[in-house]
Amino acid sequence: MANYMSVETLKFLMNNVHDLNEVLKAKRYEDYDQESVDILVDSIKDWADKEFYPYFTEMDEKPVVYQDGKIIVHPQIGKVMKQAGEQGFLGPTFDYEDGGTQMPHLVQAGLNHIIEAANNNIPGYIGLTSGAAQLVVNFATQEIKDMFVPKMLTGEWAGTMALTEPQAGSSLSDIVTSAKPNEDGTYNIEGQKIFISGGDHEYCDNFVHLTLARIEGAPAGTKGISLFAVPKHRPTEGGGLESNDVITAGDFQKLGQRGYATTHLVYGENNNCKGWLVGAPNKGLKYMFLMMNGARIDVGMTATSTATAAYHASLQYANERPQGRKMSSDGSKDASAEQTLIINHPDVRRMLLLQKAIVEGSLSLVLEAAKQSDFAHTAEGDFKEDSHDRLEFLTPIAKTYPSEMGRIAINNGLQIFGGYGFCMDFPLQQYYRDIRIMSLYEGTTGIQSLDLLGRKSTMKNGKALQLLGKDVMEAVEAAKTYDELKPYADKLASKMQEVQEVMMALLPHAMKGDFQRFLSDATIFMEYMGTLVIAWQWLKMATHAKEALVTGNLIYSSEFYESKIHTMKFFFKYEVARTSGLKDILLDPEVLTILKEKELIS
Numbered sequence: 193m194a195n196y197m198s199v200e201t202l203k204f205l206m207n208n209v210h211d212l213n214e215v216l217k218a219k220r221y222e223d224y225d226q227e228s229v230d231i232l233v234d235s236i237k238d239w240a241d242k243e244f245y246p247y248f249t250e251m252d253e254k255p256v257v258y259q260d261g262k263i264i265v266h267p268q269i270g271k272v273m274k275q276a277g278e279q280g281f282l283g284p285t286f287d288y289e290d291g292g293t294q295m296p297h298l299v300q301a302g303l304n305h306i307i308e309a310a311n312n313n314i315p316g317y318i319g320l321t322s323g324a325a326q327l328v329v330n331f332a333t334q335e336i337k338d339m340f341v342p343k344m345l346t347g348e349w350a351g352t353m354a355l356t357e358p359q360a361g362s363s364l365s366d367i368v369t370s371a372k373p374n375e376d377g378t379y380n381i382e383g384q385k386i387f388i389s390g391g392d393h394e395y396c397d398n399f400v401h402l403t404l405a406r407i408e409g410a411p412a413g414t415k416g417i418s419l420f421a422v423p424k425h426r427p428t429e430g431g432g433l434e435s436n437d438v439i440t441a442g443d444f445q446k447l448g449q450r451g452y453a454t455t456h457l458v459y460g461e462n463n464n465c466k467g468w469l470v471g472a473p474n475k476g477l478k479y480m481f482l483m484m485n486g487a488r489i490d491v492g493m494t495a496t497s498t499a500t501a502a503y504h505a506s507l508q509y510a511n512e513r514p515q516g517r518k519m520s521s522d523g524s525k526d527a528s529a530e531q532t533l534i535i536n537h538p539d540v541r542r543m544l545l546l547q548k549a550i551v552e553g554s555l556s557l558v559l560e561a562a563k564q565s566d567f568a569h570t571a572e573g574d575f576k577e578d579s580h581d582r583l584e585f586l587t588p589i590a591k592t593y594p595s596e597m598g599r600i601a602i603n604n605g606l607q608i609f610g611g612y613g614f615c616m617d618f619p620l621q622q623y624y625r626d627i628r629i630m631s632l633y634e635g636t637t638g639i640q641s642l643d644l645l646g647r648k649s650t651m652k653n654g655k656a657l658q659l660l661g662k663d664v665m666e667a668v669e670a671a672k673t674y675d676e677l678k679p680y681a682d683k684l685a686s687k688m689q690e691v692q693e694v695m696m697a698l699l700p701h702a703m704k705g706d707f708q709r710f711l712s713d714a715t716i717f718m719e720y721m722g723t724l725v726i727a728w729q730w731l732k733m734a735t736h737a738k739e740a741l742v743t744g745n746l747i748y749s750s751e752f753y754e755s756k757i758h759t760m761k762f763f764f765k766y767e768v769a770r771t772s773g774l775k776d777i778l779l780d781p782e783v784l785t786i787l788k789e790k791e792l793i794s
């Protein structure tokens with residue numbers, strides 16, 4: 193069986209740490225139980241072993257190309273899209289009446305982890321189609337839904353998310369693609385979009401681009417952006433398809449994710465491109481954020497999963513590679529003794545533990561966000577609102593921590609491979625290249641950090657941060673019941689006190705209206721909060737593991753649970769310790785990055 197993720201760890205996290213049964217109490221999920229979810233996990237692993245993992249290297253070696261006006265992707269994309277449609281894996285969280293299976297987000301995230309670890313170049317085609325269909329389902333008229341959604345959910349048609357333009361990347365207020373109303377209720381679309389993932393290939397009959405554009409005369413900035421469904425081919429009255437004047441002008445050749453098409457689209461060059469308005473005019477960005485929030489959590493999961501696959505490859509290599517000899521207690525080495533496996537060297541063990549701590553901590557965080565998404569959908573009253581606020585706060589961290597720290601995890605894995613890590617014969621270099629995009633698309637780390645500090649930490653007078661403090665203290669109290677975990681619980685409690693100190697130092701800048709100063713170290717704040725949030729996840733994991741060991745209620749081996757506790761201790765010693773330095777930076781009054789009268793970067 194292909195070894196790129198741990199089904200045991202995934203089930204432990206979903207079923208125990210994140211208490212799937214609690215999520216499944218909602219009426220919406222009455223057709224699911226833990227046993228059926230476990231079966232689903234095993235069957236998706238089987239699918240990923242057969243249809244995803246074997247094509248991982250090949251997709252990199254034979255990347256997407258643009259030839260004679262066509263995008264050529266690996267044929268496996270066509271096969272998997274069709275299978276995803278047949279299995280109900282396109283839009284699984286949708287209502288039954290919209291063609292979905294009302295799958296909990298927690299379960300969907302867990303299943304995504306498996307396929308993304310197997311081959312991170314494929315799932316984007318599935319995820320974007322689901323996300324685009326979701327936007328149409330939520331906001332478009334029945335007529336538009338009927339026109340597009342059924343074919344998207346079978347995988348015959350694909351979907352994309354088309355925001356970026358050459359002059360409008362992070363700053364979507366600068367979008368200029370235009371929409372002019374037609375008499376038949378459609379709009380004439382003109383403009384171009386770049387970097388559009390999964391934007392074209394020969395294995396789907398049509399592509400529905402959920403496109404942001406500006407209706408003539410709309411207000412400037414984000415308040416004048418509308419959302420349109422713009423198909424590559426438009427349906428005719430006779431039931432066929434005709435060209436909709438959306439031209440694929442190229443495919444960007446990239447450092448990584450080379451099997452995942454990144455297209456350049458030109459709309460309306462012949463003045464014959466029609467778009468269907470989704471929802472109300474000028475509300476497009478608000479709607480798009482619904483998709484983007486889900487997509488941000490998905491990117492966090494893709495990064496987690498890519499780094500997870502790299503960890504498993506590193507672990508296997510370290511267990512097979514003999515090199516050097518164990519040092520005796522007096523520091524001497526016996527040159528006549530057999531070489532030892534590199535996993536026996538403390539420095540290699542440190543790198544493996546760092547990888548494990550980052551990837552399993554990230555997985556727990558992304559599943560936490562997915563669980564909050566479920567509660568935000570299915571709960572009622574204050575609990576619903578609180579879950580929504582928790583989700584809002586965790587989303588930028590769930591996108592950024594796995595993307596940034598996953599890269600560091602893979603870097604350590606590559607180091608474990610020594611010189612072979614740098615060579616194309618081994619997979620680490622591909623994981624290293626593939627993960628690099630994840631801190632860039634769906635909002636760069638800089639943009640996520642502005643969101644975390646500038647909006648999420650201050651919204652509703654800091655309510656989300658207070659909820660986090662409450663959740664962390666609950667985990668601290670639970671951990672304190674075990675003597676072995678108490679020192680770590682106490683450490684996290686005192687670290688959370690320090691967050692208040694940091695906020696008290698930063699907020700006065702915002703209150704004085706000096707937002708540039710308030711946000712100048714937002715990315716450092718992200719790193720700081722990200723580490724503490726992962727420490728919280730590790731404390732929860734260790735508490736559940738300890739409970740299993742103490743009660744003897746073991747589903748997996750005792751080593752499995754002991755390794756969770758050991759990795760928690762590693763994370764506190766090697767990673768939580770770093771937050772002191774980050775706090776010092778955040779509290780330091782010296783300002784070196786804000787542009788003054790003279791340019792001092794030359």
Ligand SMILES: Cc1cc2nc3c(=O)[nH]c(=O)nc-3n(C[C@H](O)[C@H](O)[C@H](O)COP(=O)(O)OP(=O)(O)OC[C@H]3O[C@@H](n4cnc5c(N)ncnc54)[C@H](O)[C@@H]3O)c2cc1C
Binds near residue numbers: 362
């Ligand atoms: C492989 C790939 C796939 C993609 N897929 C899609 C897709 O499917 N659909 C889609 O619409 N787009 C897609 N994108 C576009 C992607 O979302 C953008 O590249 C990204 O949002 C950044 O925009 P930009 O490249 O224009 O960089 P810029 O916005 O120019 O940013 C450059 C740098 O400046 C920083 N910066 C910018 N503004 C600020 C600010 N206000 N404060 C602080 N720092 C700032 C950024 O953090 C970054 O470090 C994709 C891109 C790539 C490379």
